Amino acid sequence: MPSSKYAAYEAVRPYFELVREALGDLVDGEHFFDIVSDDVVYEVLYDFPDWPRIVRGRADLMAQFAGYVDNIKLQAADKLITHKTDDGRVVVIEYEVHGTILATGVKYNNRFASIIRIESRKIVHWRDYMDSLGAWNALTAGAR
Incomplete structure (x- = not known):
């Protein structure tokens, strides 16, 4: 992470990088927040607690990630x-993240595919798919 401007998001630094x-x-x-447009649309096609579908x-994306870092450390x-x-205006990335659910200490591992649309050298739209069962298992491990 290049500056302390985004120090509050350190818990998700691996994803941003x-x-x-x-x-x-x-x-x-x-930084990730520098490469998204002011009016970015960040869409998730799954249900994740306290995260809206769109x-x-x-500013709203930064607020959502602030909540994420309160719960998961990657x-x-x-x-x-x-x-x-x-021509590079659409990029699809596949990746995995590995972390810990802070409330329980349970390991969190997940797979994602994201479709990213770029205009004027900024991300304008992000559509995310993930292994919902992997997230569910990590978030509910203490409840079983």
């Missing part, structure tokens, strides 16, 4: 596969 690596010179900015705008993000299409 993986996304930045995946997009390379297609976008401008050092987040509109960088140790790694890896297994990146990048597919560039449409």
Whole structure:
């Protein structure tokens, strides 16, 4: 993470760095929040506690991630596969994240596929798919 400007998001740094690596010179900015447009649409096609299906705008996205870091700390993000299409205006990334559910100490491992649309060297739309069962198992491990 290049500056203390985003220090509050340290718990998800591996994810942010993986996304930045995946997009390379297609976008401008050092940090994940620098490479999303002010009016980004971040869409998740799954149900995750306290996360809306659609987040509109960088400020709201930052607020959502602030809640995420209160609950999950990532140790790694890896297994990146990048597919560039449409002259780099659309990028599909596949990856995994590995972390810990802070409330329970349960390990959290998940797989994702994200479809990213880029305009004017910024992310304008993000559509996310994940292994919902992996998230469910990690979040409910203490309840079984």
